[in-house]
Amino acid sequence: MNLTARRRAAFLAAAFLGFAALALLAHPAAAQTPAPWQTGMQQAHSPVEEGIQSLNLLVTYIIIAITIFVAGLLAYVTFRYSAKRNPVAGKLSHHSLLEVAWTAIPVLILVVIAIPSFRLIYFEDRTHDPYMTVKVTGHQWYWEYTYPDTKGLHYDSYMVHDEDLSPEQKAAHLRHLAVDNQLVLPAGKDIRILTTSGDVIHSFFIPSLGVQRYAIPGRTIETWVNVDKPGDYYGECNQICGTNHSVMPISIHAVSLDDFKTWLAQAPAKFNNASLEGDRNTRLASASEH
Ligand SMILES: [Cu+2]
Structure with missing residues (x-):
């Protein structure tokens, strides 16, 4: 191995280790x-999120390969071809095969x-x-969940403010994620x-479940989820929707x-509509103070 080849190998090895470290960081x-x-x-907990992460991995590997190739070539x-090693510059103006290759190969990669x-x-x-179906309505600044397959079961979901978080919720890093009604x-x-949506555009986003859909007034947008196992999954409104955008987690x-x-059998009694209406007004008033 001559010096050039050894340096090239060392450079490629360093580049590979760097990108491998980045790839590992991206998948804790x-x-x-x-x-x-x-x-x-976040770890995938639905078939859609598994698909998203495997596509992300595929694209990441392609990006790593292209980056290593271009950086190595450069x-x-x-x-x-520095002036010292190559004092007389080449006069090549074009090369048909090369031009076909650098057009066709990127097209193939995109396919x-x-x-x-x-x-x-x-x-x-x-x-x-x-x-079953759930209807999710974004409001400034809370979520409303409706179960149309039942006799009109619906309830609101508000964030638990910092001062009301339990020690367990604090320990679990649920600040700005915990809600009163999941x-x-x-x-x-x-x-x-x-x-x-009942007012402005919101976005219903739960990263670990691969769910992300706009909530738009006057429109109904569809998606689906199959949560792989029992547990708590957290997300946030991810469309800037006003002053308290940050206080409407999911x-x-x-x-x-x-x-x-x-749960379904006792839920209608728990979420009595009349008391919810009253609750909604007082909670909205307190939410706007934060
Ligand atoms: Cu929102």
Whole structure:
């Protein structure tokens, strides 16, 4: 191995280790909430999020390969064709095969990315024959959950403010994520989600479940979720929607089908509409003070 080859190998090895470290950082063992100093994605807990993460991984590998190739090429050319080593510049103006190659290869790479990308877009768009439907309505600044398959069960979900967080919620880093009434769903079932809004544009976003849909006044947008196992999953409104945009987190409580049926049986009594209306006004007044 001559000096040039050795330097090139050392450079490529350093570049590879650097990108490998970045790739590892991007995939830590994560929870269903964001972790302090987290840079990568949360662990996947739905088929859609698994698809999103595998597509992300594929694209990351392609990016790493292209970056290493371009950086290596640049380093080689800088070294090999410096004025010292190559005093007489070449007069090559074009090279047909090269031009065909650098057009066709990027097109091929884009096709390789496009096929799984489009497949995923259609996969996350809707589900056929869902077990049930939930309607999600964004409001300034809380979420309203409706179960149209029941006799009009609906309730509001407000953030728990800092001073009201329990020690357990604080320890679990649930500041600006914990809510009074979670969206309760059965795990392991396909659930149709319909989003809309009562005022301005919001966005219903739960990273670990791969759910992200605008909530737009006058429109109903569809997606679906199948939460893989019981647990609590957190997200936030991710469309700037006014002063208190930051105080309308999303918390999903996924339970077994039996537990869900039990919950559904007692939920209408718990979320009495008359008392909710009164509650809504006082909570809104207190929310605008924060
Ligand atoms: Cu919002």
